[in-house]
Amino acid sequence: MKIIFLGTGGGRFSAINQRRMTGGFRIDNLGGKNYHIDPGPGALVRTYQFGLDPRNIDGVFVSHAHTDHYNDAEIMIEAMTRGMTQEMGYVIGGKSVLSGFESWGPCISRYHQSNSKVLELEAGDVRYFDNCLIRATPTNHGDPKGIGFQIEYKDFKISYTADTSYFPELSKAHQGADILIASVLRPGRKSIKGHMSTSGFIKLVNEIKPKLAIMTHLGLKMITNKPIAEAKRITKLTGIKTLAAFDGMSLDINYNNPARARIVSLKDVDAPYHGSNSKISSYERKNIDKLAMKNNESDEFDLIQRRRFQ
Secondary structure, eight states: EEEEOOOBBHHHHHHHHHSSSOOOOOEETTTTTEEEEEEOTTTHHHHTTOOTTSSSSSSEEESOOOOOHHHHHHHHHHHTTTTTTOOOSSEEEEHHHHHHHHBOOOOHHHHTTTTTTEEOOOOEEEEETTTTTEEEEOOOOOSTOOOOEEEETTTTTEEEEOSSSOOHHHHHTTTTEEEEEEEESSSSSSTTTTEHHHHHHHHHHHHHSSSSSEEEEOOOOHTTOOOHHHHHHHHHSSSSSSEEEOOOOOOOOOOTEEEEEGEEOOOOOTTTTTOHHHTTHHHHHHHHHHHHHHOOHHHHHHHHHHTTTO
């Protein structure tokens, strides 16, 4: 299993200035399936940038109705469903994201929900999908229907707090987590309403005692305050290995010992099939028919065939 961070910036100001990317993260090869969590602004582009394929996902999860978490959800769903031409995958999210609640959402149109299995969750709900169990965990954040997730596969549990402040009940919802991924916006005790700071995260780690703790969704103050140093301090205080995620970080997870996860820094890939390549036109001439056939993109393939016979 891999956990791949396509963006570790958090909050509206990080999203606007892109000092850290905001593409969310992927969990790949969990029981043979791949899932994209909170695909915020740039998720599609960052997926290609780090050499992944947005069509190679089996579910899109969105925790709450804030743009830095849902912005690219619909285009990722289109990729998953091959342009909304096939019924594929799962769309999982809170009520505000999928149905709308008061002034919040909906963030994913009914059209984009129509070709996938949809799980609309509220805190405390437990559902099965693919070969996994998912628990919706509570949050204390601006969106009153926002949720976090705990995903369980063969007794292995990955928890994601999403955006929330620390509160005593939070650790109960994430008990048993082997890996805890938390949105930690600010360093030290400098918390703001609805968000966690390092001090709250330390309490959470001490109460849950995961095998591996990961900070992501970092705000501007955290980014400028050396998040790696914060992670080392948390590790020393809690005795739990803690990482500060960075853009393009891929973790190869050992189910038996997550603390020994292998960290890989993904490189910017000059992929021949997307616009970052300055030689795209020549690649297209050589490979468009192969790529179209491989991905069942009959419109492009038919076009090139027609040109050959004109």
